[in-house]
Amino acid sequence: MTDQTYSPGLKEPVFDSQAIFRAALSALSLPALKFKLSADRLPQQAPLPPLAAGLALTLLDFDSPAWLSPSWSKAAGWLAFHNGVKPAAPGAASFILAAGLTELPALEQLSPGDERCPERSATVIVNCPRAENELPVYAEGPGLKRPRLLPPSGLSSAFVRFWQANHARYPLGLDLIALNGDGLWALPRSAKLSAEPERRAV
Amino acid sequence: MSQPCRRQYLELLTLASSASLRRGLDGYRQNLKYEFIRPPETGLIMVRGRQGNTGALFNIGEMLVTRCAVKHEDHIGQAWVAGRNAAKAELAALGDALAQNRAYAEALAPFFEQLRRERLGRINRETKDIMTTKVNFITMVRGEDKND
């Protein structure tokens, strides 16, 4: 246990987690659109960056084993203390928490759920600070009237290829929440990625 | 403080009545500065048993509990108490934090001794009552056994 095991969680557990949940829900409903969260809703002394810490306390519990990427593994005790979160190998994890795109495990080995319970797939929460994407990437699908350009976050063409395959196995598949500075955006499995928007794009 | 010892007084705090904790700890609660690491939170623990008491596990049902963690100086105090009882959880967590602190441990020793005695008194009283209902069988000698 590190000293930070016992650092405080959410200040107002009910209201803060509601606000954070609302942001995550909105982000998954309106793919690739960033939703901001005010800092006073988020744990500031946690062993994770405030946004990741708040999201983890809101979404994870003892029923959702999590894999933490190397730079964040020191938060395991803190997550166990507050929410009873158990550590898991990537393939068995309900949540993947990664400090950056380079720290992600191979996405192919994560659980996409099964036909009977597709909701039991893994959700990837990854820190994506502002960085140039290799190429402009557009998301389309439910929640998007027209293709939307993904926020610049350093996504590679390999990621786009993976996501195309991920989308193709719908209703199975991963969902992704990207933490981007003071807010978050998301890609649900229903979102399709393409390097250039189709004709109807404006 | 060693773990077995902490385990014992954590149990005393958990199993004590709210009134006993108030009597011993409310003064500290009012006068000391401490922060919540985890404010009192009510939730559920699924209680487990074993098939035939020794076999494979099964889930019996849930139990309502309140947990709390506080930080006083450098000490983290924790509590898990039965029921929806934020005030008791807070006092018990503070009691745990103080008991780990050399500056308070000695002053609190009589309080813990009192909790121990209260619990012992209650158990012994109940045991004595229950023991009065133990059956003493009187075997009746029956006539037809004469020829055996």
Next chain:
Amino acid sequence: MYVAVKGGEEAIGNAHKLLAAQRRGDPAVPEIEIEQIGGQLSRAVARVMAEASLYAPREAALAVKQAQGDLIEAVFLLRASRAAWPRFGYSEALDADKMQIKRRISGVWKDLPGGQILGPTFDYSHRLLDASLAEKKEPAQTPTAEPGRERTEAGETEIVFDCPKAMRALSRQGLIEEEPAVAREPLDLTREPLDFPAGRDLRLQNLARADEGFLLSLAYSSQRGFGSVHPFVSELRLGTVKVEIIPPELGFPLAIGEIEITECETVNQFHGGGALKPCFTRGYGLVFGCNERKALSMAIVDRALRAKEFGEEIKGPAQDEEFVMQHSDNIEAAGFVEHIKLPHYVDFQAELSMLKSLRENYRQGGGRDE
């Protein structure tokens, strides 16, 4: 078919007011308090906790008050509030061997270690209405409480009376099937959809929260011949046990409270023969609170449901796990039975017009009205 119908808001509001007034009753009579229900109607509270599958005496007492003593309604209230609380985790397994005993009897051993301890029981009462209870009187005294005697003698050590499980005698001699601990995580029917065939872990969880009346009738049916379980009671025990958890950050077991439970172990017909060494088989009942009728019924039904495991012929409903497990929950049952009182205006119109057209066909075919 369900069609939303609006209206009746004012009537509903007034119905709630009327219900609240009815619950309160005659205002000249003092209002009943939660502590009175918890202390003086403790068996009702125990039943509500067992069937709600939530050990929360204060909230269960409140539910009994709010439901005006309708215990199934009280179970419903407690189940509904349970849904709003987060789950923190699982306890370590209870150990009824370490119970602080309030009652323990055995139907198979007269002289067993620890003895027969009757505790607070209705068993030997004459079931005569006690008119004196209708009067206010002094609190009843416990057996050791003599008037004037100092009641708070603490003593230095705990009075221990050793009451090992009655089953030990049989298990030491290998005459009862073994019940070895296995490390497998049990399934939880509040988390997983019910699937058949169900394991004994799920069956016991289902029975522990089952409607007492339903279990009692099933157990009775099995004893009478719809099934074949008519066991001996190795032991029935009532008392309190500590509940412990291991918080991940502490890493050692921590007591979080004490709960009252009733446990029943039964000895049942032989299993084995041929190549298998014959031995008695077990039935197990464990319920929240003081509730031995339910613990006994549970042990009988648990054993009845093991019919397949022992290759026994299924002769009665108590042995049929789908029948038992899908009909044991009184909240599900009440919901489905009671929903028929709700508006079915459109369905009924359809049935009515169908009947009218059948009547028309009947008339045209030469049939006549009476």
